[in-house]
Amino acid sequence: MGTLGANTQERLSTTYQTRDEMEDYAYVVNVDGVVARGDEYLLIERGADEDHAPGVLGLPGGKLEAPPGTDDALEATVRREIHEEVGVDVGAVEYVCSSTFETDTGDQCLNIVTLCEYESGEATPRATDEVAAVHWLTEDELRAREDVPAFTERYVERADAVRERN
Numbered sequence: 001m002g003t004l005g006a007n008t009q010e011r012l013s014t015t016y017q018t019r020d021e022m023e024d025y026a027y028v029v030n031v032d033g034v035v036a037r038g039d040e041y042l043l044i045e046r047g048a049d050e051d052h053a054p055g056v057l058g059l060p061g062g063k064l065e066a067p068p069g070t071d072d073a074l075e076a077t078v079r080r081e082i083h084e085e086v087g088v089d090v091g092a093v094e095y096v097c098s099s100t101f102e103t104d105t106g107d108q109c110l111n112i113v114t115l116c117e118y119e120s121g122e123a124t125p126r127a128t129d130e131v132a133a134v135h136w137l138t139e140d141e142l143r144a145r146e147d148v149p150a151f152t153e154r155y156v157e158r159a160d161a162v163r164e165r166n
Helices: 006-015 019-023 073-086 139-144 150-165
Strands: 028-037 040-046 061-063 089-102 108-120 131-137
Touching: 028 073, 028 089, 028 150, 040 073, 040 139, 040 150, 061 073, 073 089, 073 108, 073 131, 089 150, 108 150, 131 139, 139 150
Parallel strands: 028 108
Antiparallel strands: 028 040, 028 061, 040 131, 089 108
């Protein structure tokens, strides 16, 4: 991405007169990775002490923590988070979809879902405060479980559709 053009910067400066006004619309940016290996997808069992959705199955990922000017920030974030949480390295990363939600603690979150092709590593919980267990599941196995939220199931279905188009 290039720098903002003068017209865009002017619109932003007139839209948000103060930092407080801008913070009213601020979102935490989260990047999830649907890690695909053959016909299986990597899901994590979220740690019991997690602020959002403790104990349920979800996708590895985490908050965007990139300084201004970082290239490929979403891709770098999801790669880093997957490796930190479960010790897996991924190759190609592709955008799938995005959504917004409010966490259990009241934070507004922009969630960006990516499709990540498994490259190497044995999936094991590495960030044990965040990840209690890991599971490689097919779509059918995922649908049969009661501990998979509907939004996680939708994200995997949408990532599978992207894989089929490729």
